Structures are given as C-alpha cells and as structure tokens.
Amino acid sequence: MSHTLASTQNSSKVQLGFWIYLMTDCILFATLFAVYAVLRNNTAGGPSASDIFDMPFILVETLLLLASSFTAGIALLAAKKSMISLARKLLIATLVLGVSFLAMELYEFIKMYNEGHSWRESAFLSAYFTLVATHGLHITAGIIWLLVLLPKFFRSKIDSLTISRLTLFSMFWHFLDVVWIFIFTVVYLIGDKTL
Amino acid sequence: MLGKLNLDALPYDPIAIGGAISLIGGTIGIAALLTYKKRWGWLYKEWLTSLDAKKIGIMYIVVATLMLLRGLMDAAMLRGQTAIASGENSGYLTSDHFQQMFSAHGTIMIFFVAMGLMFGLINLVLPLMLGARDVAFPFLNSVSFWLFFAGMALVNTSLIIGEFSAAGWLAYPPLSGLEYSPGVGVDYWIWSLQIAGIGSLLSGINFITTILKMRAPGMTLMKMPIFAWSVLTSMMLVVTAFPVLTVTLGLLSLDRLLGTNFFTTTLGGDPMMYVNLIWAWGHPEVYILILPAFGIFSEIVATFSRKRLFGYKSMVIALLAIAVLSYIVWLHHFFTMGAGPNVNAFFGIMTMIIAIPTGVKVFNWLFTMYRGSIDFKNPMIWFLGFVMTFTIGGMTGVMMSVPAIDFQMHNSMFLVAHFHNMIIGGVVFGYIAGFIYWFPKIFGFRLHEKLGTYVVGAWLIGFLLAFLPLYILGLKGATRRLDHYDSSLGWQWLFIISAIGVGVILLGVGLQLLQLYVSIKQRHKLRDTNGDPWNGRTLEWSTPSPAPFYNFAKLPSVTHRDEFWERKRSKSKPDASPYEDIELPRNTPDGIIIAGMAGAVGFALIWHIWWLAALGLIGCIVILIRRSIINPGEIIIPAAAIKAYENQLLKRTRS
Numbered sequence: 001m002s003h004t005l006a007s008t009q010n011s012s013k014v015q016l017g018f019w020i021y022l023m024t025d026c027i028l029f030a031t032l033f034a035v036y037a038v039l040r041n042n043t044a045g046g047p048s049a050s051d052i053f054d055m056p057f058i059l060v061e062t063l064l065l066l067a068s069s070f071t072a073g074i075a076l077l078a079a080k081k082s083m084i085s086l087a088r089k090l091l092i093a094t095l096v097l098g099v100s101f102l103a104m105e106l107y108e109f110i111k112m113y114n115e116g117h118s119w120r121e122s123a124f125l126s127a128y129f130t131l132v133a134t135h136g137l138h139i140t141a142g143i144i145w146l147l148v149l150l151p152k153f154f155r156s157k158i159d160s161l162t163i164s165r166l167t168l169f170s171m172f173w174h175f176l177d178v179v180w181i182f183i184f185t186v187v188y189l190i191g192d193k194t195l
Numbered sequence: 196m197l198g199k200l201n202l203d204a205l206p207y208d209p210i211a212i213g214g215a216i217s218l219i220g221g222t223i224g225i226a227a228l229l230t231y232k233k234r235w236g237w238l239y240k241e242w243l244t245s246l247d248a249k250k251i252g253i254m255y256i257v258v259a260t261l262m263l264l265r266g267l268m269d270a271a272m273l274r275g276q277t278a279i280a281s282g283e284n285s286g287y288l289t290s291d292h293f294q295q296m297f298s299a300h301g302t303i304m305i306f307f308v309a310m311g312l313m314f315g316l317i318n319l320v321l322p323l324m325l326g327a328r329d330v331a332f333p334f335l336n337s338v339s340f341w342l343f344f345a346g347m348a349l350v351n352t353s354l355i356i357g358e359f360s361a362a363g364w365l366a367y368p369p370l371s372g373l374e375y376s377p378g379v380g381v382d383y384w385i386w387s388l389q390i391a392g393i394g395s396l397l398s399g400i401n402f403i404t405t406i407l408k409m410r411a412p413g414m415t416l417m418k419m420p421i422f423a424w425s426v427l428t429s430m431m432l433v434v435t436a437f438p439v440l441t442v443t444l445g446l447l448s449l450d451r452l453l454g455t456n457f458f459t460t461t462l463g464g465d466p467m468m469y470v471n472l473i474w475a476w477g478h479p480e481v482y483i484l485i486l487p488a489f490g491i492f493s494e495i496v497a498t499f500s501r502k503r504l505f506g507y508k509s510m511v512i513a514l515l516a517i518a519v520l521s522y523i524v525w526l527h528h529f530f531t532m533g534a535g536p537n538v539n540a541f542f543g544i545m546t547m548i549i550a551i552p553t554g555v556k557v558f559n560w561l562f563t564m565y566r567g568s569i570d571f572k573n574p575m576i577w578f579l580g581f582v583m584t585f586t587i588g589g590m591t592g593v594m595m596s597v598p599a600i601d602f603q604m605h606n607s608m609f610l611v612a613h614f615h616n617m618i619i620g621g622v623v624f625g626y627i628a629g630f631i632y633w634f635p636k637i638f639g640f641r642l643h644e645k646l647g648t649y650v651v652g653a654w655l656i657g658f659l660l661a662f663l664p665l666y667i668l669g670l671k672g673a674t675r676r677l678d679h680y681d682s683s684l685g686w687q688w689l690f691i692i693s694a695i696g697v698g699v700i701l702l703g704v705g706l707q708l709l710q711l712y713v714s715i716k717q718r719h720k721l722r723d724t725n726g727d728p729w730n731g732r733t734l735e736w737s738t739p740s741p742a743p744f745y746n747f748a749k750l751p752s753v754t755h756r757d758e759f760w761e762r763k764r765s766k767s768k769p770d771a772s773p774y775e776d777i778e779l780p781r782n783t784p785d786g787i788i789i790a791g792m793a794g795a796v797g798f799a800l801i802w803h804i805w806w807l808a809a810l811g812l813i814g815c816i817v818i819l820i821r822r823s824i825i826n827p828g829e830i831i832i833p834a835a836a837i838k839a840y841e842n843q844l845l846k847r848t849r850s
Contacts, residue, residue, distance in 0.1 A: 013331045017404040020434055024396060028438040031475075035446065035457065035468065042463025044456070119455045123463030126455035130446065148820050165823075 011164040018168050022175050025138075029179050032134055033186060036127040040191075044122040049191025052117055054108070058188050061104045062180065065139075068097035069177040076170045079153075079163055087166075088153040091146065094173070098143050105136050128187065135183060138176050145169055198803035199379065204357045210272075210292060215355045244782040246333035247744055249637060251340045252318030256630065258347055259311030262303050265351070267704060269300035271697050274661070278694035282682030293678040294361035295380065299350065301364025302384060306391055307347045309484050309618065312626040314343070314398055317426050317487065320633050321402065323735035323742055324420045326411025326751040331404035333780040334822075339394040339401065341790030346391025349797050353383040357801070360384035363676070365473050366447070368458035368466045373451050379801050382451065386797035389444045390790075392437055399433030402426055411734065413753035417511070420733045420756075421504060424511050425490025428518040429483050435522075436479035443472040452800065467532060474525040482521040485617065486514060488625025489556055492578050495632055496560045498729050499575040500567025503757055506559040513552035513559075520549045530598045531605045539598040546596035553589060557582065572729065573647035577628035580655045584620025588613060591666065608677075609669025612662045619658055627654075627707075635723040639741040643717065646710040653703030661696025664689040732760040739844045745777045745832065748841045774834040774841075781827045789818050 040049070075090035109129070112118075119129040149169060152162045206215045229235050242250055272288065273296055280286030288296065318336070322329055330336050353359040360380040362371040371381045406427045410419065447469065449455040456464040497504040504510065526534060526542040560582065569575065591613045595601050604610055635641045665673075668689050673680070680686055714721055723740040737759045738747050749770050755761040792814040799807035 013404055013408045016408060017332060017335075017400050020400045020403055024400070024434050024438045027435055028442055031439050031442040031472065035442070035472075038465060038468055039457070039463060042465070044461075044463040046462075119449075119453060121462070123456040123459075123465065126449070126457055126464075130449060130455065130457075144816065144820075148823060161826075 011160070014164065014168070018171060022171065025175070026179075029131075029134070029182075032127075032131045033182065036131050036187065039123040039127040042123040044124075046122040046125060047117055048124070049128075049187070052112060052115075053188055053192050055188065055192050057104070057108065058184065061101055061108075062184050064097050064101045064104070065177060065180050068094045068101065069174055071097065072170050072173045076166055079158060079166055082158070084153055084156070084158060087158075088150075091150055091153060095143065095146050095150070098139060098146070098173075102136060102139050102143065105132065105139075109133070131187065132183060135176065135179055138179075142169070142173055142176060145172070196804075198799070198805070200356070200802040200804065204379075206355065208289075208292070210288065211354070218351055218354050239784075240782065243787060244337075244784045246329070246337050246780045246782060248318045248322050248330050248333065248336060249742060249744075251336055252315045252320075253637065254340060255311050255315030255318060255343070258344060259308050259315060262307040262311065262347060264704070266300050266304040266308055267697075267701060269296050269303070271694075271701060273297055273300065274690070274694040274697045276678055277680075277690045278687070280679040281687045281690075285679055288678060290678050291361055294363075294676070295359045297676055298360045298363050298366075298380075298384065299353075302360075302388070303350060304618070305364065305480070305484075306388060307343070307350065309622050309626070310391070310395060311343065311347075312623075312630070313429075313484060313487050314339070314395070316491070316626060316629045316633065317398075317402060319637055320629075320735055321405060321423060321426055322409070323636065323738065323746055324423055324733055325406065325409055326414065326734045326747060326753065327405065327409040328746045328750070328777065328779070330401050331409055332401050334783065334786065335397055335401050337783070337786030338789055339398040341786045342394030342397070342793060343391050345790040345794035345797070346387040346389075346394070348794055349383060349387035349390065349801075352798070353380070357383065365477060367473075368447065368450070368469050369460050371447065372459055372466075374459075382448070382801040385444050385448045385451075386801055389441065389448075390793050390797050392440050392444070393793075394790075395433055396437040396441070399430040399437065402430045403434065406430075411751050411753045414758075417508070418753060418756045418758075421493040421507065421510055422487070422490035422733075424514055425486045425493070428514040429486040432479045432483045432486075432518055432521060436476045436483065439472060440476040440480075443469065443476065446472075448800070452803075470529055470532065471525070474528045475522075478525040478528065479521045481617070482517055484622045485625075486517065488622050488629075489514070491625050491629035491632070492560060492581060493556075494733065495574045495578055495628055496563045497757075498632075498731055499570045499572055499578075500564045501570070501730070502563055502567040503732070503760075504559070505562040505565075506555070507756065509555055510559055513555045516552040517549060520545060520552070524549065527596055527601070529605075530601045536598075543596050543598045543601075547593055550589060550593050557586065570729075573642065573644055573651070574628045574632040574729075576648060576651045577624050577631070580651055581620060581624040581628070584616060584624070584655070584658060588616030588620050591616065604669060606675050607669035608665040608673040608675055611675045612665035612669060615658075615662050615665075619662075624654070632729070633735070635728045636726070636735055636740050636742055638718075639723055640714065640718040640721040641723060641728055642714045643710050643721065646706060646713060650703050650706045650710060653699055653706055657696050657699030657701075657703055659696070660699055661693050664693045664696075668693075727759075732757040734758055737762070743840065743844070745779060745837070748774060748777075748837050774838045776834050777832045777837060778829040779832065781830050783827055785818055785822055789815055792818070 071090045071093040075087045075094060078084075078087040078090060109132075117125060119126045146169065149162070149165060152158055206212045229238060242254060245251065273293065276286040276288045276293060280288075318330070350359070357379040360366055360371070360376070360383060362376055362381055362384070366381055366384055369375055371384075406419070406423055416424075446455070446457040450457050450459060450464075456462040458464050458466045458469040460466060493504055493510060524542055524546045526532075526538065527546045530539050530542070560578070591609070595604050595610065595613060631642055631647060668686055671684075671686065673684075673686055726739040727736040728740070729736075734751055734753070735742070737751065749772060751758070751770075761767075792811040796808050796811035796815075799805070799811060
C-alpha cells in the first residue's frame with residue numbers, strides 16, 4: 001500500500017514540476033515573440049511578411065497540428081480507461097499528423113531558402129525563422145518522445161507510470177498547440193495584409 | 196576535422212602561460228593526490244555519482260570556492276594593474292588581456308561563485324529545514340550540478356585553449372558580434388553560461404517543487420522557516436528569468452554562428468534589444484542572489500538573538516514585493532540609452548520603491564535584535580558587517596536610481612563600487628555566514644571562532660579599503676574598465692589604496708582556509724555532540740550532526756513556526772513511533788555523462804567542430820531515453836538498519 005501511496009505522491013510531484021517547466025518554456029517563447037514583434041518591420045529592403053507567406057498552405061499545416069492535439073487528448077482518455085488498442089491507434093494518428101506538420105514546415109522553409117530568402121537576409125527573417133523553428137524543434141522533441149512512449153501500447157496491459165508519462169506528453173503537445181495558435185495569429189495572420 | 200581549432204589556440208604571452216600552467220598543474224596535482232591515496236573509487240561512488248542533496252551541496256561549494264580563488268586572482272591582477280599604470284608606466288597587462296580578465300572576473304564571480312554558493316547552501320539545508328529526506332527530483336539535481344560544473348570547466352578551458360571574451364561580463368553587441376569579436380572568446384562566454392544557465396533553470400524547477408510538495412506534515416506555507424520562503428521567491432525568479440537568458444544567449448550565438456541579424460548594426464538588427472533582453476534577466480538575477488542571503492540572515496539573527504523573528508509576515512510580503520518589483524526596474528541599467536524622460540522616470544521611481552521592502556527587512560532584523568539576548572558568534576558578526584556595508588550600498592543605489600544623477604555615474608567607478616557593495620557586502624557575506632552557521636550540521640563540528648573573527652575583520656576592512664576609493668574615483672570621473680590613466684589626474688593614490696584593499700581581502704580568504712584547516716585538526720574539540728550547536732529554532736537542528744544520509748529517521752510533523760524551539764521549550768517527548776523502511780534514490784553516473792556531453796557540444800560549437808556537436812547532442816538524447824526505459828529504481832533501507840544506525844549515533848552522542 002505504501003508503495004502506491006509513494007508513487008501517487010511522486011506523480012503529483014512530477015506533474016507540478018512539469019507544469020513549472022512548461023511555464024519556463026512559455027517565457028522562452030514569449031521572449032521570442034517579443035523579439036519578433038520588435039524586428040517585424042526591419043526588412044532591410046528584403047521581403048516583408050505579406051510577400052512570402054502562403055496562407056492556404058499554413059492553414060492546412062495548422063489544421064494538421066490541431067487535429068494531432070485532439071487525437072493526443074482522446075488517446076489519454078482512452079488509455080485511462082484501459083482501451084489500449086484505441087489509445088494505440090490514436091497515438092499513431094498523432095504521430096502521423098505531427099510528422100506531416102513538421103514536413104510541411106520544413107518544405108516551407110526550404111522553399112523560402114531556395115527563393116533566396118534566408119535568415120541572413122534581414123532582421124525580420126532572422127526573427128521569423130528562429131521563432132517558427134524553435135517551435136519546430138519542440139515538435140521534433142515531442143515526436144521523439146512519442147516514439148519512445150509508443151511501444152508500451154503494443155502490450156496487453158499498461159502500467160500507471162506509462163499513463164502518467166502519457167499525461168505529461170499530452171500536456172506538452174497541447175502546450176505546443178497553443179504556442180502555434182499564437183504563431184499563426186501573430187506571425188501569419190497579422191503578417192498577411194491581404195486578409 | 197577540428198574546425199577552427201589548431202596550435203595557435205595555445206597561449207603565448209607569459210601571463211597567459213602562467214595562468215594555463217597553474218590550472219593544468221592544479222588539476223594534475225589533485226589527480227596525482229587521488230591516485231596516490233587510492234581515492235578514485237571512493238570519489239566516484241561516494242561523491243560524483245551521489246544523488247544525496249547534501250553531498251551535491253558540498254560539491255557546489257567546493258567548486259565555488261575554487262572559482263572564488265580564481266576570480267580573486269583576476270581581481271588582484273586588475274587592481275594591481277590600475278595601481279601602477281599611470282602616466283609613463285603602462286603596467287604589466289595589455290589592454291586586450293585586461294579586458295579578458297575583467298570579463299572573466301565578472302562572469303566567474305556571478306555564475307560560478309555566487310550562484311554556486313547559493314545552490315550549494317540550498318542543497319545543504321533546504322530539505323532538512325522542510326523536514327524532508329531529499330529534494331523533489333534527486334536525479335535532476337545531479338544533472339543541474341554537473342551542468343554547472345561543465346559550464347565552469349568551459350570557462351577555465353579558455354585559459355588553455357583559445358581565449359576568453361573581452362566584451363565585459365554581459366557581452367553587449369555590437370562589440371560581442373562577429374565583426375568586432377571574431378575570436379572564440381565570446382563563444383566561450385556564451386556556451387559556458389548557456390550550459391550552466393540551463394542547470395540553474397532545472398534547479399529552480401526542482402526547488403520550487405520541493406518546497407510546494409515535500410514539506411513536513413503540518414508545515415503550512417506560513418509556518419515555513421523564512422529561509423525556505425527566500426528560496427521560494429528566489430527560485431520563482433530563476434524559472435521566470437533564466438528562459439530569457441537562454442533566448443538572449445541563443446540569439447547572440449545565432450548571429451555569430453549562422454549569420455542572423457538580431458543584434459547586428461546592419462540589415463535591420465537592433466543591438467539595444469540585446470541590452471534590454473539581457474537586463475530583463477540580469478536585474479532579477481541580482482535579486483535571485485540576494486534573496487536567499489536575506490533568508491540566511493533572518494535565520495541567523497533570530498537564532499543568535501534568542502528571539503523569534505520580528506515581523507515574519509512582513510518579511511514574507513517584502514520578499515514577494517522585491518520579487519515582483521525586480522522585473523520592472525531593468526531599464527535603470529541603461530538610463531543613458533535615450534528612452535526618453537517619461538520612461539526613465541518610471542523606471543527610476545520603481546527602483547526607489549524597492550528600497551521600501553528592503554528597508555522593512557533591515558528594520559525587522561534590527562527589531563529582532565532589540566531586547567534579545569545576543570550571542571556574538573561568527574555568523575552574527577558577519578550579520579553586523581553586512582548591515583553596515585549593505586546599507587551603504589543600498590543608499591548609493593538609490594542615488595543612482597535618479598536618472599539625472601545616473602547620467603553622471605553611468606559606467607563610472609562609482610557604479611563598480613556600488614554593485615560590489617551589494618554583491619560582496621550582501622551576497623558574499625550572507626553566504627559565508629550561512630556556511631559557518633550550517634557547517635556543523637553537515638560536517639559534525641564547528642569552525643574555529645577566534646580565527647573566524649579575524650576573517651570577518653579582514654574581509655570588512657579589505658572591502659572598505661578596496662571600494663570606498665572607487666566611489667571617490669567615480670565621482671572624479673574615472674570610468675570602469677580603465678587599464679591606464681593620465682598621471683596629471685591625481686588618481687593614483689586612490690587606486691593604490693584600492694589595490695591594498697584587495698590584498699587585505701586576499702589575506703581574509705587565506706585566513707579562511709587556515710580556519711578550515713585548524714578546525715579540521717581540532718575537530719574533536721569543536722565536535723557538535725547533540726546536533727544543536729547554536730541553540731537553534733528550526734527542524735534541521737533536530738536531527739544529529741552530521742545529518743545522516745536519510746536526514747530524518749522518522750519524518751517530523753510540525754505545529755509551530757519555530758518548531759524545534761517550541762519542542763525544546765515544552766520539553767516534548769521524542770517520537771516513540773516505530774521506525775519505517777526508507778526509500779532513497781540509487782546513485783547514478785548519468786548526470787555526469789549528460790553534462791559531459793553538453794560540455795562537449797559547447798566546446799564543439801565554440802570551435803565549429805560540427806560532428807562532435809551532433810554526436811554530443813545525440814548522446815544526451817540516448818542517455819535520457821535509456822533512463823526512461825530502464826528505471827534505476829530506489830534502494831530500500833530496512834527499518835531495522837535505520838534503528839541500529841540511530842542507536843549508534845545516540846551512543847556516540849552520549850560518550
């Protein structure tokens with residue numbers, strides 16, 4: 001009995017610690033947003049936001065990430081109810097959606113780079129690439145995390161440790177989703193003057 | 196293959212060679228001693244891989260002490276230079292070397308001495324004070340320490356391979372940009388701070404969780420010892436300020452590595468944004484350092500006045516107020532930037548307001564002493580020195596918070612004197628006092644009192660001699676970072692007094708080392724037999740000294756703010772409940788490995804050795820994944836073993 005008590009206490013500690021970590025990450029992004037806001041108009045003769053963003057493309061990217069956040073949330077609920085095979089399918093869906101999002105982002109970066117618009121061109125592009133790529137690096141970390149977590153769902157039973165790790169992963173993934181909403185608004189929507 | 200690294204990176208001028216040789220010699224000496232005494236296995240098993248917060252705390256303090264010696268050497272060289280480099284005499288340091296030295300001095304003293312002492316002391320006593328067996332995340336704690344160590348190692352590597360930054364301790368661009376600092380110095384600065392900074396951030400998360408989740412039953416937040424409160428507020432600042440540092444350093448390194456234009460003077464970059472960002476971290480950082488020192492003195496004053504702390508609630512409110520205000524004063528570091536009178540007025544007034552909660556704390560300490568039965572033991576003498584120097588520093592700070600005055604003082608020796616006044620007279624005095632105060636709890640014997648008194652005397656006199664002349668020099672117009680001046684200015688006698696002051700401080704540190712040596716020799720005479728050498732008030736004094744590795748055989752429950760004091764007063768009976776099994780985390784080398792990899796990544800990025808950077812990064816990820824799959828688990832110490840150990844301790848106490 002004392003062991004389960006200890007592990008519950010431990011998981012509540014880990015959850016609080018993870019919340020605090022997410023808040024530090026939030027400040028990290030907030031700083032990058034502030035930098036972007038300051039440098040947004042410093043295009044130094046290069047392209048401005050409305051010249052280079054392809055809105056329909058970004059919208060698809062956004063919907064993919066939102067959908068992955070949804071599947072991750074439902075996967076956690078399923079895992080908590082011991083519906084392992086459903087949880088597994090939903091996590092695989094999360095993985096596929098996350099990878100697709102990342103692939104689209106990379107495609108966008110490479111396209112811009114090939115058109116001659118790199119982070120070296122102006123302060124605006126430096127800030128843009130850094131902010132969006134930092135989010136992309138977080139998504140990459142999330143995908144690696146998910147790959148480590150996934151094998152546990154190919155067994156007939158899942159332990160409480162896996163559930164609590166899935167909870168943390170899901171918090172992380174939702175957090176990245178929220179950050180993306182801000183990127184979508186601050187970088188793409190406000191940047192695109194045609195809207 | 197090796198990026199920019201080649202044989203030219205080795206030092207060539209005599210002073211740099213001297214520094215490199217003393218560092219290599221010291222390292223080889225320690226390694227030889229360990230080999231001779233056959234202590235490598237012991238060091239590895241008992242210390243390096245340990246997850247015990249007390250041992251991690253001691254390691255922090257050992258590293259910080261070594262770095263204090265290095266930083267003091269830099270200080271002595273700097274002041275020695277300015278004492279003679281007047282008129283015809285150009286001194287013994289080149290300008291470039293002088294600049295590297297003050298940059299290294301500032302960086303080392305803040306990040307690897309002050310931060311190291313702070314995290315060391317928190318690790319030593321916070322769990323004990325809260326009635327807990329360890330911190331919330333022992334493994335993370337080990338990772339934090341080793342990241343701190345890796346950052347320290349990088350700074351010192353720059354003595355041997357390459358050079359250190361010559362751009363000041365905060366490396367303002369465009370000076371720190373690629374155009375004006377093409378060498379590896381600034382990169383050493385960036386990566387040592389980046390790695391150590393991430394360690395600090397993780398420590399912040401760890402200690403907040405420890406305080407919020409691991410307090411003994413019955414210890415509500417308002418019954419928590421005031422030191423724990425000071426740590427909580429300081430760590431709140433750590434977790435909110437350090438991400439800003441991470442980003443700022445990251446952007447500067449992107450400018451240098453990938454050619455972005457954040458802080459360049461061309462293509463839309465904005466150097467002033469760097470100054471804003473670095474101080475948005477830098478100002479809270481000052482309070483991160485000083486708040487725990489306030490907490491330490493609050494414990495010391497109450498203990499040695501034999502009275503409960505005056506105005507506990509107002510102390511807590513003052514800590515929180517300082518924490519919040521510390522975020523809205525950063526612009527006072529650059530009033531001269533030209534943000535306009537209204538912006539400057541706002542930040543000036545906010546800065547003056549901080550003097551109010553700080554004043555509340557000073558008066559609370561004085562009222563705690565009032566009508567107390569004061570015992571002038573070493574920690575209390577340090578407190579008296581602190582109140583005097585800290586108040587002088589506080590007043591000069593309020594002077595400079597007036598933007599109109601600051602335009603005169605900005606970047607002058609007056610400023611240098613002011614912040615040393617706060618950091619030495621506040622932070623360093625506080626941590627030394629805390630170290631002396633808690634020393635018996637960790638090592639089982641007190642430090643020699645009489646030698647300790649001489650130490651305070653030397654530090655205090657040395658401090659006043661070294662920095663009061665700088666106030667005068669600042670008013671006369673001497674700027675900071677000055678390696679040579681015209682002899683007609685008549686400044687030299689003041690610089691000479693200042694150099695003598697540094698000598699007296701060095702004497703004080705020498706006496707401290709002597710005190711440590713004499714105390715170890717006389718440890719049987721100075722033995723702390725009952726675990727409560729100072730007639731203490733809080734829980735850490737209720738467990739034997741040195742504190743056993745599990746801290747408390749039975750976890751205490753708390754009903755009063757000064758729990759241990761109340762127990763002694765009411766002569767409450769010892770807890771008669773049976774012993775229980777204790778779970779403790781298993782030792783692991785993973786912390787060292789992760790930090791080693793991180794250090795390698797830093798080194799690789801400094802020298803553009805890309806394959807090593809990739810390898811190190813992948814290595815870190817692999818270790819973390821392996822740890823999540825293969826759970827090392829806990830060791831369980833059975834109740835019978837605890838009982839036997841406790842009886843043995845009890846027997847030793849009686850004999």
